[in-house]
Amino acid sequence: MSTHQRFIMKLFEWLLGKSDMNKENKVWTLIFSAWFVAGISTLGSLFFSEIMKLPPCTLCWYQRIFMFPLSLILPLGLFPLDKNVVRYALILSAAGLLIAFFHLLLAAGVIPESIQPCRQGIPCSKTVISWFGFVTIPFLSMLSFLVIVVLLVLTYFQRLK
Amino acid sequence: MKQKTLFIVAAVVLVLVFLIGSQTYNRKKAEESAKSIQSNQAYLVRMHSPVLGKDNAPVVIVEFLDPACETCSEFYPHVKQMLSANPDKIKLVLRYAPFHHGSDKVVAALEAARKQGKFWPALEALLKTQHEWAANHTANVDLIWSHLEGLGLNFQKMRLDMLSPEIISIIEQDLSDARALNVTMTPEYFVNGKPLPSFGYQQLVDLVDEAIASAGH
Numbered sequence: 476m477s478t479h480q481r482f483i484m485k486l487f488e489w490l491l492g493k494s495d496m497n498k499e500n501k502v503w504t505l506i507f508s509a510w511f512v513a514g515i516s517t518l519g520s521l522f523f524s525e526i527m528k529l530p531p532c533t534l535c536w537y538q539r540i541f542m543f544p545l546s547l548i549l550p551l552g553l554f555p556l557d558k559n560v561v562r563y564a565l566i567l568s569a570a571g572l573l574i575a576f577f578h579l580l581l582a583a584g585v586i587p588e589s590i591q592p593c594r595q596g597i598p599c600s601k602t603v604i605s606w607f608g609f610v611t612i613p614f615l616s617m618l619s620f621l622v623i624v625v626l627l628v629l630t631y632f633q634r635l636k
Numbered sequence: 637m638k639q640k641t642l643f644i645v646a647a648v649v650l651v652l653v654f655l656i657g658s659q660t661y662n663r664k665k666a667e668e669s670a671k672s673i674q675s676n677q678a679y680l681v682r683m684h685s686p687v688l689g690k691d692n693a694p695v696v697i698v699e700f701l702d703p704a705c706e707t708c709s710e711f712y713p714h715v716k717q718m719l720s721a722n723p724d725k726i727k728l729v730l731r732y733a734p735f736h737h738g739s740d741k742v743v744a745a746l747e748a749a750r751k752q753g754k755f756w757p758a759l760e761a762l763l764k765t766q767h768e769w770a771a772n773h774t775a776n777v778d779l780i781w782s783h784l785e786g787l788g789l790n791f792q793k794m795r796l797d798m799l800s801p802e803i804i805s806i807i808e809q810d811l812s813d814a815r816a817l818n819v820t821m822t823p824e825y826f827v828n829g830k831p832l833p834s835f836g837y838q839q840l841v842d843l844v845d846e847a848i849a850s851a852g853h
Contacts, residue, residue, distance in 0.1 A: 507643065514647070518651070522654060553639070554643070
């Protein structure tokens with residue numbers, strides 16, 4: 476077995492609760508990872524708008540509304556460890572995920588122009604960045620929200636004494 | 637304890653990556669725009685542009701201005717002051733960048749006033765009363781006329797001139813030059829062909845002082 480495979484095995488064992496790592500540590504690490512993703516996304520989106528001066532479209536703003544608070548709320552659940560933070564963070568990330576999904580469909584042209592919510596200003600269907608042909612800003616947003624939602628759901632199912 | 641350290645290190649790393657990334661990006665952008673401005677120097681000064689100051693002045697400030705832009709009206713008196721403080725040394729060339737909605741019509745009115753020899757008084761009157769005719773980032777040309785009274789302008793002739801192809805082509809030319817020179821915000825200044833390193837009044841003063849000093853030698 477390669478180290479790579481061993482790592483994935485270990486990760487699954489850990490997530491499914493077979494590892495001997497203590498439960499509190501595990502919950503902490505899950506919330507911490509969610510925060511880390513939220514932090515990258517927050518700073519990343521600020522980089523796009525403030526440094527690269529790409530004006531955010533309306534849908535981007537709605538996604539930011541749900542992403543920015545995550546990077547502040549999640550650390551509150553880390554010190555001291557408070558699993559309840561999932562309740563507050565999951566609702567935000569789930570809403571963000573829905574909007575990101577909608578945005579991605581719009582940008583991909585699956586949803587037609589006519590029901591586009593933003594006709595004035597910067598069109599949400601305009602693609603400003605495309606790395607490797609599929610990594611666009613709404614794609615990154617959706618990916619971040621998805622990872623955060625998964626991590627928080629996993630946290631939710633961890634039982635603390 | 638270990639967790640706290642991990643959190644702080646992660647937060648610091650995120651912020652550092654952001655700051656270093658910004659620095660790198662800005663430096664690269666500045667180099668690129670300097671290069672494109674260098675190769676587009678010919679677009680900076682056109683024969684049709686209004687000019688203030690002595691023709692053979694050693695320092696040329698090219699300003700891209702939008703009459704409906706608030707910062708432009710705030711900067712204008714300072715730039716004029718700079719000109720009067722250094723007589724015969726600075727020449728101001730005005731270019732139009734009417735980025736605000738409806739602003740192109742106001743530029744046309746200014747150009748029409750220029751045909752009657754009243755460009756600078758008209759510009760100053762409009763910049764001073766800007767908040768009354770350009771609310772919410774939208775310029776309303778119908779509201780400018782009361783502010784131009786007393787300058788001795790023939791409004792009827794102005795309204796006709798505003799539609800002339802000559803004036804319309806000046807605006808189009810300036811807009812396309814602005815694009816070529818990477819001007820996306822107003823006011824934008826070029827001092828002897830050099831753009832401001834970053835936006836700000838002090839940066840403009842420094843750049844002008846530097847140009848005056850090097851012209852003296």
